[in-house]
Amino acid sequence: MSAAQDELPKDAPPPPKPSIVTPPAQEPEGPSALPPGTMLDEPVAVLQALDKITARVKRLLVHVGQVGTFGTLSILVDACRKAPPEDSPESAAFLKITDGKSDTPQTVFSGWMFASSPALSAMDHPVYDISVVDCTTDNTAPALSAPPAPAPAPAPPVPAPVPAPAAKPPAAPSH
Numbered sequence: 167m168s169a170a171q172d173e174l175p176k177d178a179p180p181p182p183k184p185s186i187v188t189p190p191a192q193e194p195e196g197p198s199a200l201p202p203g204t205m206l207d208e209p210v211a212v213l214q215a216l217d218k219i220t221a222r223v224k225r226l227l228v229h230v231g232q233v234g235t236f237g238t239l240s241i242l243v244d245a246c247r248k249a250p251p252e253d254s255p256e257s258a259a260f261l262k263i264t265d266g267k268s269d270t271p272q273t274v275f276s277g278w279m280f281a282s283s284p285a286l287s288a289m290d291h292p293v294y295d296i297s298v299v300d301c302t303t304d305n306t307a308p309a310l311s312a313p314p315a316p317a318p319a320p321a322p323p324v325p326a327p328v329p330a331p332a333a334k335p336p337a338a339p340s341h
Contacts, residue, residue, distance in 0.1 A: 186290040205247035209300035211259045213241065216295040225299065239274070246301035257281040257301040263289055276330055 200313040213226040215236040228234035228243045235241070244260040254301040273287035275296070 189222060194248070203248050205258070207291070208246045208248050208257075208303060210304060211243045211246040211261075211298065211301050212300040213259070213261075214297050214299050214303055215239075218293055218295060236296070237294055238265050238270070239291075240264045242268060248301040255282065255335070257298055259298045259301060261298075263296060265291065293333075 175249040207230075207340045208232055211228050211230065213228060213234065215226055216222070217237060225234060226234045226236060226330075230246055232241050233240050233242045238264070241313060242262040242264075244262060246259045247257070258278050258280045260278050262273065264271040265274045274291050277287055279287050279296075279298045279311060281298045281300060283289070289296050
C-alpha cells in the first residue's frame with residue numbers, strides 16, 4: 167500500500183481513476199467522412215480544347231488511363247480528382263500532352279491542371295490550348311461537343327382566322 171492510501175479513512179471511497187476521453191464512434195458516411203482537403207478519384211476527365219487559329223472549341227471526355235486527341239495533340243489522362251461536395255469546388259487532372267506534328271512526337275505538357283485556376287499550370291502551345299473542366303463519372307458526363315447553342319426564338323403567333331361576312335339569305339319569292 168502507498169502512503170497516500172494509508173492516510174485515507176478505511177470507510178472512504180477509493181480515489182477516482184484518471185478518466186480517458188474516448189471520442190464517439192464515427193460511422194463511415196461515404197465521401198462526407200473524408201478529412202478536409204481529400205479529393206476523390208473520378209474515372210473521366212472533361213477537357214476543353216481550343217484551336218487558336220480557327221477558334222474551334224471542343225469538349226473532350228477522356229477516361230483515366232486512355233488517350234484523347236485534338237488536332238495534332240495526344241492527351242493522356244493519368245488521374246482525375248474532384249473535391250467532395252461539401253468542400254470548395256475543384257477538379258484537377260494529371261495530363262501528359264504530346265504534339266505529333268513532327269516525325270518525333272514532343273511532350274508539350276506533363277503535370278496537374280486545375281479547373282479553378284487554368285493559368286496556374288497551363289500548357290504553352292502556339293496553336294492549341296487545353297484546360298480541365300471537370301472530373302466526373304461516366305453517367306454524369308456532359309455531351310462531347312461544345313456547349314449547346316441557344317434555343318431558337320419561338321415562331322410568331324398565327325393570327326386567328328377572320329370569319330367571312332354572313333351571306334344574304336335568299337330573297338323570298340314574291341307572288
